[in-house]
Amino acid sequence: MSTLKTSHEMEEGGIINIPKSSRNFKTGTWRTFKPVIDESKCIHCAQCVINCPESCIDITKDKKRGAINMDYCKGCSVCSKVCPVKCIKMETDTKEDNK
Amino acid sequence: MLQIRIHARGGLGGKSLAQIIAETSLRLDNYMQAFPEYGPERAGAPLRAFVRIDNKPIRLHEPISSPDISIVLDETLLLSGNVTEGMVNTSILIVNTEKTKESILSLLKNYKGELYVIPATRISLETIGSNKPGSPVVGALCRFTKLITIEALKEDMAQKFARKGQEIVDANQKAIDMGFKSLV
Amino acid sequence: MSKITLALTGAHAVAEAMRQINPGVVALFPITPQTPIVEKYSEYYANGVVDTELVRSESEHSAMSIVMGAQAAGVRAMTATSSQGLAYMWEVVGATAGLRLPIVMPVTNRALGAPINIHCDHADSMYCRDLGWIHLFCETAQEAYENTLLAIRLAEKVSLPVMVLQDGFITSHSVERVDILDDVSAKKFIGEYKPNNPLINTDYPKTVGPIQLQDYYFETQYQGTIAIESVFEEYLKIGKELEKLTGTKYELFEEYKLEDAEVAIIVSSSTSGTTKEVIDRMRNEGKKVGLLNIKLYRPFPYEAIAKALNHFNLNNIAVLDRALSRGAMPPLYTDIKLSVSSLNKIPKIQSYVFGLGGRDIIQKDIEEVFESLLKGKVKENKTEYIGLRK
Numbered sequence: 001m002s003t004l005k006t007s008h009e010m011e012e013g014g015i016i017n018i019p020k021s022s023r024n025f026k027t028g029t030w031r032t033f034k035p036v037i038d039e040s041k042c043i044h045c046a047q048c049v050i051n052c053p054e055s056c057i058d059i060t061k062d063k064k065r066g067a068i069n070m071d072y073c074k075g076c077s078v079c080s081k082v083c084p085v086k087c088i089k090m091e092t093d094t095k096e097d098n099k
Numbered sequence: 100m101l102q103i104r105i106h107a108r109g110g111l112g113g114k115s116l117a118q119i120i121a122e123t124s125l126r127l128d129n130y131m132q133a134f135p136e137y138g139p140e141r142a143g144a145p146l147r148a149f150v151r152i153d154n155k156p157i158r159l160h161e162p163i164s165s166p167d168i169s170i171v172l173d174e175t176l177l178l179s180g181n182v183t184e185g186m187v188n189t190s191i192l193i194v195n196t197e198k199t200k201e202s203i204l205s206l207l208k209n210y211k212g213e214l215y216v217i218p219a220t221r222i223s224l225e226t227i228g229s230n231k232p233g234s235p236v237v238g239a240l241c242r243f244t245k246l247i248t249i250e251a252l253k254e255d256m257a258q259k260f261a262r263k264g265q266e267i268v269d270a271n272q273k274a275i276d277m278g279f280k281s282l283v
Numbered sequence: 284m285s286k287i288t289l290a291l292t293g294a295h296a297v298a299e300a301m302r303q304i305n306p307g308v309v310a311l312f313p314i315t316p317q318t319p320i321v322e323k324y325s326e327y328y329a330n331g332v333v334d335t336e337l338v339r340s341e342s343e344h345s346a347m348s349i350v351m352g353a354q355a356a357g358v359r360a361m362t363a364t365s366s367q368g369l370a371y372m373w374e375v376v377g378a379t380a381g382l383r384l385p386i387v388m389p390v391t392n393r394a395l396g397a398p399i400n401i402h403c404d405h406a407d408s409m410y411c412r413d414l415g416w417i418h419l420f421c422e423t424a425q426e427a428y429e430n431t432l433l434a435i436r437l438a439e440k441v442s443l444p445v446m447v448l449q450d451g452f453i454t455s456h457s458v459e460r461v462d463i464l465d466d467v468s469a470k471k472f473i474g475e476y477k478p479n480n481p482l483i484n485t486d487y488p489k490t491v492g493p494i495q496l497q498d499y500y501f502e503t504q505y506q507g508t509i510a511i512e513s514v515f516e517e518y519l520k521i522g523k524e525l526e527k528l529t530g531t532k533y534e535l536f537e538e539y540k541l542e543d544a545e546v547a548i549i550v551s552s553s554t555s556g557t558t559k560e561v562i563d564r565m566r567n568e569g570k571k572v573g574l575l576n577i578k579l580y581r582p583f584p585y586e587a588i589a590k591a592l593n594h595f596n597l598n599n600i601a602v603l604d605r606a607l608s609r610g611a612m613p614p615l616y617t618d619i620k621l622s623v624s625s626l627n628k629i630p631k632i633q634s635y636v637f638g639l640g641g642r643d644i645i646q647k648d649i650e651e652v653f654e655s656l657l658k659g660k661v662k663e664n665k666t667e668y669i670g671l672r673k
Contacts, residue, residue, distance in 0.1 A: 015480045134452075137456070159560050
């Protein structure tokens with residue numbers, strides 16, 4: 001929190017004029033649980049992609065569900081809840097594997 | 100400063116009359132102010148409109164309580180009693196009526212100023228074809244002040260009614276002329 | 284440069300200024316006594332005199348939202364309103380100031396219901412006085428026209444919205460002599476709009492109106508506060524420029540025979556004209572009376588007013604508010620009281636409330652106020668009501 005700007009350094013009216021600046025905000029640090037996908041069961045319906053509040057699940061060029069970007073996955077378990085074949089399990093995250 | 104008060108009923112053209120007087124006086128490079136008193140905005144409801152004309156900017160923003168000239172566009176308003184309110188010996192009262200001065204005077208209590216009558220409704224019916232007593236009355240008004248003239252008045256009317264066609268313009272100008280002559 | 288003299292109502296005079304501004308977007312919704320402004324502007328639009336995108340919105344809340352969006356996108360956008368309409372758009376009125384959008388909105392002051400009333404008092408804009416808008420009170424149709432032009436430049440200079448206030452009916456519906464600038468000079472003065480942060484600029488994508496929580500909201504509010512404090516200087520500067528065209532002096536407030544006055548009235552808008560008339564007459568009788576006519580109301584020029592009221596002779600002042608602050612002293616009175624608190628010799632100040640719901644204020648009323656000031660009848664922190672049947 002020490003890098004906060006003063007009122008003189010900020011843009012007028014709270015406008016954010018740096019595109020994609022939300023990428024600097026890594027919600028992955030919030031995670032207590034992490035989603036683990038059973039690839040053998042996944043039917044690539046992409047419900048998890050659509051419903052992810054952080055939009056951090058990729059979709060591949062051949063329209064399949066891709067990897068989860070763990071920099072932003074906050075472990076909310078929405079993907080696990082919406083999965084029609086229940087192939088996403090939430091497991092305790094020790095965060096040893098990412099940073 | 101010349102102060103004129105108009106007593107009319109909604110739909111008789113009282114507000115327009117105030118506006119025409121003001122616009123005409125502007126053509127002669129005067130300062131002016133014209134405003135109606137907004138009450139219940141319904142046809143037939145009593146209505147007052149006011150005009151101030153001066154050769155310097157007008158700063159007052161209040162209704163006219165003691166006018167130099169009071170115009171009554173509908174004689175039934177004489178009975179309500181306030182058409183002469185605030186008027187003095189030198190005031191001028193112009194009433195649209197077919198009656199004589201004497202019979203009008205008998206309706207007015209304690210009025211000491213000058214009284215003039217004009218059959219403006221008849222003139223407007225003959226010329227314009229509807230009860231618009233404003234045009235004859237404003238023509239007659241030119242007899243009392245140099246702040247508006249028949250010429251400037253006709254110019255203003257011509258411009259105002261240009262869109263409605265030459266016939267309407269001519270009818271109104273005739274009404275102005277007849278009004279100027281018919282006031283007694 | 285030439286001037287065109289016309290017979291215009293206050294509402295029509297503002298519409299003339301809007302025609303010369305020719306905003307990119309005008310969103311309109313009718314409300315008495317503002318309606319003739321947008322009515323006239325719609326006529327200009329229908330006749331092809333302006334090339335505005337005209338939006339007939341379904342409410343004032345929508346009108347202000349449309350204007351906010353359009354201005355954020357990067358064009359000049361205007362609307363006009365009054366009374367309940369201003370109350371209905373209140374939420375968005377605050378948001379436009381927060382987003383620092385230089386919107387100019389003519390307002391015809393009208394009482395705020397209930398009871399419903401269409402006539403003039405200042406309740407509507409007074410209840411918006413803390414929202415971060417610049418407030419300019421106008422005495423005449425002429426001033427409403429000129430201030431609308433000035434407001435565009437001022438708003439864009441300081442990135443803040445401006446309300447141009449005229450008295451409903453008294454000014455908005457009264458035909459007066461108005462000198463309009465020729466279109467070339469007016470348009471040259473107004474200039475091209477160069478938005479600071481236009482949303483529609485695909486080379487530099489940006490976010491307008493993001494959430495700001497405990498970490499940034501306070502700073503953004505402070506920014507607006509600093510910005511509005513810079514208005515005094517900019518208003519006078521832009522006023523000097525406009526003065527060259529109109530010949531009118533643009534001051535933070537008008538002092539009328541105040542320099543040697545023993546007693547003074549402080550009031551805004553059309554009533555100040557009537558007051559000047561009374562002052563001239565009373566001066567002829569040897570009575571030393573004066574006027575301070577409030578023009579720039581927000582930001583409030585506390586220091587400049589204190590300086591103007593810092594006369595050895597000035598003993599008693601009456602502040603005439605055309606609005607209440609129920610349960611507290613009226614708004615203008617409170618501001619004036621604070622202004623003089625720094626003076627060595629503090630004049631006594633009587634609070635008056637007048638003209639609510641369009642109740643007439645006449646010369647006699649003002650004369651009575653002056654007479655009672657001259658007699659030293661001043662009760663501080665107690666409001667008297669002019670023309671009220673108690």
